[in-house]
Amino acid sequence: xxxxxxSYLTVAIFAGAAVVLVVLMLGLxxxxxxxxxxxQKYIAYESGVDPVGEGWSQSQIRYYVFALxxxxxxxxxxxILPWAVRVKVLGSYGLIEATAFIVILALGLLYAWRKGVLRxx
Amino acid sequence: xxxDPLFNNGLNLAVALIVIIKAIIVFVVVxxxxxxxxxxxxxxxxxxxxxxxPNRAGPFGSLQSLADGTKLFFKxxxxxxxxxxxxxxxxxxxxxxPAFLVFSIVxxxxxxxxxxxxxxxxxxDPPWGILFMLMLSSIAVYGVMLAGWSSGSKYPLLGAVRxxxxxxxxxxxxxxxxxAVVVLSGSLxxxxxxxxxxxxxxxRNHTVPLPAWNLFRTxxxxxxxxxxxxxxxxxxxxxxxxxxxEEIAGGFNAEYSSLGFALFYLAEFMNVVxxxxxxxxxxxxxxxxxxxxxxxxxxxxxxxxxxxxxYTYVWLRATLxxxxxxQLMDLGWKRLIPASLGMLLFVAAVxxxxxxxxxxxxxxxxxxxxxxxxxxxxxxxTTEVEAASIARAGRRA
Numbered sequence: 001x002x003x004x005x006x007s008y009l010t011v012a013i014f015a016g017a018a019v020v021l022v023v024l025m026l027g028l029x030x031x032x033x034x035x036x037x038x039x040q041k042y043i044a045y046e047s048g049v050d051p052v053g054e055g056w057s058q059s060q061i062r063y064y065v066f067a068l069x070x071x072x073x074x075x076x077x078x079x080i081l082p083w084a085v086r087v088k089v090l091g092s093y094g095l096i097e098a099t100a101f102i103v104i105l106a107l108g109l110l111y112a113w114r115k116g117v118l119r120x121x
Numbered sequence: 122x123x124x125d126p127l128f129n130n131g132l133n134l135a136v137a138l139i140v141i142i143k144a145i146i147v148f149v150v151v152x153x154x155x156x157x158x159x160x161x162x163x164x165x166x167x168x169x170x171x172x173x174x175p176n177r178a179g180p181f182g183s184l185q186s187l188a189d190g191t192k193l194f195f196k197x198x199x200x201x202x203x204x205x206x207x208x209x210x211x212x213x214x215x216x217x218x219p220a221f222l223v224f225s226i227v228x229x230x231x232x233x234x235x236x237x238x239x240x241x242x243x244x245x246d247p248p249w250g251i252l253f254m255l256m257l258s259s260i261a262v263y264g265v266m267l268a269g270w271s272s273g274s275k276y277p278l279l280g281a282v283r284x285x286x287x288x289x290x291x292x293x294x295x296x297x298x299x300x301a302v303v304v305l306s307g308s309l310x311x312x313x314x315x316x317x318x319x320x321x322x323x324x325r326n327h328t329v330p331l332p333a334w335n336l337f338r339t340x341x342x343x344x345x346x347x348x349x350x351x352x353x354x355x356x357x358x359x360x361x362x363x364x365x366x367e368e369i370a371g372g373f374n375a376e377y378s379s380l381g382f383a384l385f386y387l388a389e390f391m392n393v394v395x396x397x398x399x400x401x402x403x404x405x406x407x408x409x410x411x412x413x414x415x416x417x418x419x420x421x422x423x424x425x426x427x428x429x430x431x432y433t434y435v436w437l438r439a440t441l442x443x444x445x446x447x448q449l450m451d452l453g454w455k456r457l458i459p460a461s462l463g464m465l466l467f468v469a470a471v472x473x474x475x476x477x478x479x480x481x482x483x484x485x486x487x488x489x490x491x492x493x494x495x496x497x498x499x500x501x502x503t504t505e506v507e508a509a510s511i512a513r514a515g516r517r518a
Contacts, residue, residue, distance in 0.1 A: 007247035014144050014244060018221040022214050029194050029380040042202040044274035045375055057275055063286040073293035084303040087472050095473050102462055118454050120447035
């Protein structure tokens with residue numbers, strides 16, 4: 001097993017230990033704490049008054065649009081990081097390529113900006 | 122050589138034991154530092170607001186967070202009737218576990234030798250080091266989102282949609298400012314990023330009397346962007362719209378009680394500690410610092426810098442008012458992302474070493490910025506003209 005895979009293994013074991021710790025804590029808590037059921041306790045919290053309508057209400061579409069825009073920039077980061085590691089080796093060739101890539105994406109952001117997608121009314 | 126030298130020779134019992142010991146140490150350090158951070162924050166904020174802060178539990182109130190945790194242990198856990206039960210139970214775990222894991226890649230010192238095995242003072246030093254931290258901060262979004270969504274209640278849902286848009290907006294800027302650091306270090310190993318910042322700063326064959334930290338080597342701007350993005354990512358004030366008490370009654374965790382609530386609280390403070398550690402590693406040289414009495418005291422300098430950041434986050438909370446949502450989005454998308462893209466190109470041009478490219482990129486950035494302003498102002502003028510014509514039409518009618 002290579003050093004690479006051992007790092008993965010260590011992290012996986014550590015993550016497993018963290019999950020076990022948290023689940024143990026929750027389990028211990030459920031043994032220790034009191035339970036006195038009462039129907040009113042399980043009503044959704046709406047500042048003290050009885051809840052109105054469904055809990056899952058509609059929310060503004062803009063949140064969704066921002067999430068779509070984010071996908072563009074997250075994918076950009078994924079492509080930029082490999083180049084960033086090798087900047088010195090790739091030299092000016094890599095710089096031109098990366099600049100072209102970034103400019104195209106920046107144009108995308110500019111388009112969204114001009115379209116008013118970034119305006120939060 | 123990057124990577125943990127511990128794994129270079131075969132895997133035997135001693136190596137496994139060292140890994141386990143390091144894992145336990147990381148757990149203990151993270152948990153103790155969270156207990157400390159909660160107390161520290163309440164104390165410092167108390168003094169900043171001319172109060173005393175907690176002073177009853179233990180000497181100087183030092184056991185206050187332990188007392189709070191114990192209290193939450195014995196509180197009744199309510200499962201809201203409308204909640205999506207499985208996801209409701211899963212969400213706190215999804216919030217805490219990533220917070221734990223981030224600290225495993227933070228280097229707090231050089232190497233030490235335990236029983237003839239050389240190992241680094243960090244749990245793992247994988248070749249995907251800093252990507253791991255980006256990955257975990259993405260998973261942390263799920264914890265908050267699913268918590269709010271699965272509660273089946275309105276305030277938590279509002280907190281969740283706010284969280285999803287806010288955290289992912291700033292994640293883009295954060296990733297790009299990390300890329301600027303990676304350009305300089307040429308490696309994703311956190312240990313290589315930290316050790317690449319030793320010594321004094323060189324600028325055009327001159328030695329500048331400043332440490333060669335990435336803070337200065339990336340021309341400060343990526344550091345500022347990273348700090349802002351991290352604060353928003355952790356939804357700490359002034360970016361705490363996710364849990365704004367005055368507007369949405371605590372937001373995503375409003376329906377959580379007992380240990381579920383405690384876990385979110387734990388995750389939040391754990392994030393403050395671990396992200397401060399990551400910031401120190403990326404921009405302030407990690408354990409880099411002068412030797413004291415001939416010994417290299419990396420962990421001491423690391424903790425000192427960590428404290429500076431912990432204090433800064435408390436300070437921000439005590440002084441800055443909360444952002445409005447449109448201001449938050451404007452800052453993220455219209456300022457930080459373009460700025461971090463520009464800085465990334467500039468740092469990369471400096472790194473390639475040819476002066477022609479530096480000048481070329483600088484000219485390009487200035488021209489690009491002017492073109493951007495021009496393009497946007499044309500849009501603004503059109504809408505103004507349209508608005509005026511609509512108003513005229515209205516008057517005529």
